[in-house]
Amino acid sequence: MLARDSLTRTEExxxxxxxxxxxVRLFHWLLVALFGLSWATAEYGLIEIHRLSGYSILTLVLxxxxxxxxxxxxxxxxxxxxxxxxxxxxxxxxxxxDEDASAGHNPLGGWNVVAMLLLLLVQTxxxxxxxxxxxxxxxxxxxxISFETAKQVTxxxxxxFNILLVLIALHVVAxxxxxxxxxxxxxxxxxxxxxxxxxxxxxxxxxxxLWQGVIAAAVCAAFVAVLVNVL
Amino acid sequence: VAxxxxxxxxxxxxxxxxxxKQVIENRIAAFRDMxxxxxxxxxxxxxxxANLEEVKSAAKVVQNYSVGLPTWFPPGSxxxxxxxxxxxxxxxxxxxxxxxxxxxxxxxxxxxxxIWQKPAEFEAVYQHFxxxxxxxxxxxxxxxxxxxxxxxxxxxxxxxxxxxxxRADER
Numbered sequence: 001m002l003a004r005d006s007l008t009r010t011e012e013x014x015x016x017x018x019x020x021x022x023x024v025r026l027f028h029w030l031l032v033a034l035f036g037l038s039w040a041t042a043e044y045g046l047i048e049i050h051r052l053s054g055y056s057i058l059t060l061v062l063x064x065x066x067x068x069x070x071x072x073x074x075x076x077x078x079x080x081x082x083x084x085x086x087x088x089x090x091x092x093x094x095x096x097x098d099e100d101a102s103a104g105h106n107p108l109g110g111w112n113v114v115a116m117l118l119l120l121l122v123q124t125x126x127x128x129x130x131x132x133x134x135x136x137x138x139x140x141x142x143x144x145i146s147f148e149t150a151k152q153v154t155x156x157x158x159x160x161f162n163i164l165l166v167l168i169a170l171h172v173v174a175x176x177x178x179x180x181x182x183x184x185x186x187x188x189x190x191x192x193x194x195x196x197x198x199x200x201x202x203x204x205x206x207x208x209x210l211w212q213g214v215i216a217a218a219v220c221a222a223f224v225a226v227l228v229n230v231l
Numbered sequence: 232v233a234x235x236x237x238x239x240x241x242x243x244x245x246x247x248x249x250x251x252k253q254v255i256e257n258r259i260a261a262f263r264d265m266x267x268x269x270x271x272x273x274x275x276x277x278x279x280x281a282n283l284e285e286v287k288s289a290a291k292v293v294q295n296y297s298v299g300l301p302t303w304f305p306p307g308s309x310x311x312x313x314x315x316x317x318x319x320x321x322x323x324x325x326x327x328x329x330x331x332x333x334x335x336x337x338x339x340x341x342x343x344x345x346i347w348q349k350p351a352e353f354e355a356v357y358q359h360f361x362x363x364x365x366x367x368x369x370x371x372x373x374x375x376x377x378x379x380x381x382x383x384x385x386x387x388x389x390x391x392x393x394x395x396x397x398r399a400d401e402r
Contacts, residue, residue: 133390133391134269134270135266135270135273135274136269136270138273143274146267147270148263151266159326
């Protein structure tokens with residue numbers, strides 16, 4: 001009886017816990033939509049919309065990087081960027097359910113998130129210098145560089161897009177893998193923000209107030225607006 | 232540069248000794264030079280305070296090239312057949328970018344075979360381009376920036392019309 005009592009005490013049942021804050025979820029789904037929009041508008045040559053979509057993605061990424069230092073616990077680099085040992089240890093649990101897994105990005109997925117963020121920053125940066133066939137429909141900084149250089153930047157813009165597609169595919173495959181193999185739904189928490197977590201899994205999660213995210217996003221948007229209009 | 236390019240193009244098309252590979256690569260270089268002239272015009276017109284002398288000289292470059300353009304596609308200068316690639320080469324090509332912009336390479340020619348197979352249609356879109364290129368030079372000799380910009384749009388359209396029919400999207 002004693003042993004069983006102590007067992008029930010240490011393994012408290014999971015209860016719905018706020019995992020992802022509103023800014024992270026908004027960031028995620030807006031990015032999904034804008035990435036699709038950027039892809040489609042590039043394919044169909046709708047460069048006016050493509051430019052605006054790119055500026056919006058740049059805003060989102062700048063905000064997300066800020067939020068990775070100042071946001072809620074699970075949004076922070078400090079929370080999900082782990083050393084190689086932890087990453088390798090995590091890889092041994094890939095095909096079975098890991099009850100000890102902590103909340104938020106896992107050690108492998110966390111690095112993919114950083115890679116995607118950095119590549120999106122590079123990608124939007126390259127887009128500012130990219131041109132079409134004629135150098136007519138161009139990024140706002142294309143006039144600083146020669147036609148040949150701009151053509152190479154544009155080719156690189158396509159290459160980085162392809163690398164991003166690969167990273168996104170890894171991300172989606174991992175999420176679906178969690179669903180199919182580990183029977184763990186990671187999609188709903190990114191929509192509702194909540195996930196059933198034991199206190200042990202949850203650890204100490206703190207949420208930043210929404211208004212801080214709103215102000216930071218507004219500052220990022222203003223910065224991008226000034227960048228592309230003034231320079 | 233433009234005059235030299237033009238001389239080179241005329242020369243290559245009139246002498247049979249030049250390899251078709253060289254003809255294709257000169258053609259790509261000439262189109263790029265034209266692209267560069269287009270960018271110069273666009274950059275000036277977008278700057279808000281266009282240097283109309285720049286626009287005038289770039290329009291002249293385009294006009295000069297437009298004269299010889301039909302001779303850049305002699306019989307035998309069709310793009311070389313695509314070399315079959317292994318799956319891994321195809322995948323690697325996804326991630327190697329810009330290489331084709333460093334040196335013109337015949338393998339990268341995006342000219343469609345329709346150029347040689349439908350000469351009458353090609354001639355028609357060429358004449359359209361030629362008219363707009365001439366009109367661009369006339370417009371660029373005025374100081375009416377709005378009219379120059381309007382004519383530039385029409386010129387760009389005439390390029391696109393041909394690209395849609397006679398240029399492959401990717402190579």
